Amino acid sequence: MNRVNTTARLANPDALKAYDDLWQRTLGKIPGELNRMIYLASTRDYNSGRYHHAGLEASFGYDAVKQALETAHQEIFWKLTRSSLEQLVAELEVYIRSSAESPEELLRTWRTLQPYRVAIPLEVDAMAAQLLLSNLKLGLEVLQKRRSQQATRP
Amino acid sequence: MNLVILLFVLAAVLMWASLHFLRAKDRLPVGEKAEVELSNGQAELAAGGDLPFLGDAIFSEADWDFIRGEHSPLLTELFREERRGLAARWLDKSAERIRAIREDHLRNSRYSQDLDVLAELKLLALFVYLITLCRCMLLVVRVAEPTTPRALALHFEKMAGRLGREQGAALPPLPVEELPRSRP
Numbered sequence: 001m002n003r004v005n006t007t008a009r010l011a012n013p014d015a016l017k018a019y020d021d022l023w024q025r026t027l028g029k030i031p032g033e034l035n036r037m038i039y040l041a042s043t044r045d046y047n048s049g050r051y052h053h054a055g056l057e058a059s060f061g062y063d064a065v066k067q068a069l070e071t072a073h074q075e076i077f078w079k080l081t082r083s084s085l086e087q088l089v090a091e092l093e094v095y096i097r098s099s100a101e102s103p104e105e106l107l108r109t110w111r112t113l114q115p116y117r118v119a120i121p122l123e124v125d126a127m128a129a130q131l132l133l134s135n136l137k138l139g140l141e142v143l144q145k146r147r148s149q150q151a152t153r154p
Numbered sequence: 155m156n157l158v159i160l161l162f163v164l165a166a167v168l169m170w171a172s173l174h175f176l177r178a179k180d181r182l183p184v185g186e187k188a189e190v191e192l193s194n195g196q197a198e199l200a201a202g203g204d205l206p207f208l209g210d211a212i213f214s215e216a217d218w219d220f221i222r223g224e225h226s227p228l229l230t231e232l233f234r235e236e237r238r239g240l241a242a243r244w245l246d247k248s249a250e251r252i253r254a255i256r257e258d259h260l261r262n263s264r265y266s267q268d269l270d271v272l273a274e275l276k277l278l279a280l281f282v283y284l285i286t287l288c289r290c291m292l293l294v295v296r297v298a299e300p301t302t303p304r305a306l307a308l309h310f311e312k313m314a315g316r317l318g319r320e321q322g323a324a325l326p327p328l329p330v331e332e333l334p335r336s337r338p
């Protein structure tokens with residue numbers, strides 16, 4: 001991540017510390033940007049949209065952690081949105097490989113329910129969000145098509 | 155007959171202003187006048203935010219090549235459908251922003267006492283040019299492949315990025331006491 005931009009965004013020193021801690025202990029160990037975005041979205045309450053992370057909050061306080069999680073979420077969102085379709089397909093493959101579910105099951109659920117829609121940060125440009133969602137939809141279709149071809153091969 | 159002549163003259167003035175602007179676009183003075191505070195939409199169009207890459211991404215040739223490389227008519231059709239939808243929304247939104255900037259500029263220019271007529275004409279030509287470009291691209295997106303208007307889209311983004319600076323050059327910042335106290 002671009003450290004200069006992050007430092008500029010996170011004026012609160014505690015938030016910056018929380019952000020570094022988040023990367024060192026958690027995000028840095030998660031494979032793939034899509035995986036990270038899904039993780040960060042899971043720290044957000046579905047109803048209120050507020051981010052929560054009990055471990056970090058105990059060390060840095062609610063406001064600092066909220067800022068850190070929000071910033072990381074937005075940075076990863078922009079990185080994925082700027083990715084090409086090919087790169088996004090690779091991200092989806094990493095996500096599928098690291099999931100405990102079977103690839104067929106995961107692909108079926110993701111194509112039907114589109115759960116990735118709730119992984120978009122709140123304060124982002126609607127057009128950019130639509131681009132990422134559309135690319136994820138296309139990426140899933142590419143993977144589905146590849147799997148179908150593999151299955152029909154003798 | 156007089157009306158036709160008048161329309162011709164107007165069209166000629168617009169064309170001249172447009173050509174003059176296009177020739178001068180690379181040597182625009184960006185001085186103190188350009189430091190007018192921009193509203194949110196203007197700031198985005200002035201290439202300051204995360205958004206200027208959107209046109210490039212929507213009309214991406216690399217994505218189109220990648221999808222064609224999968225050799226699936228269904229995927230190709232889905233890609234066309236998705237990108238056409240995105241392109242249409244992006245163009246609508248861009249046209250809407252340009253209109254909003256124009257209205258904002260008109261409202262602010264009412265309070266200015268030393269308008270630069272040439273700069274105002276250039277700006278008018280730029281507004282008309284950008285809106286027309288948007289409409290042309292909308293048409294191309296509907297009838298051609300999704301990446302066909304890519305060059306136009308990149309040119310559009312570049313020109314739209316200059317809109318904020320052009321507006322600043324045309325309209326000097328108002329002293330605080332001249333600003334309207336409230337706006338409807």
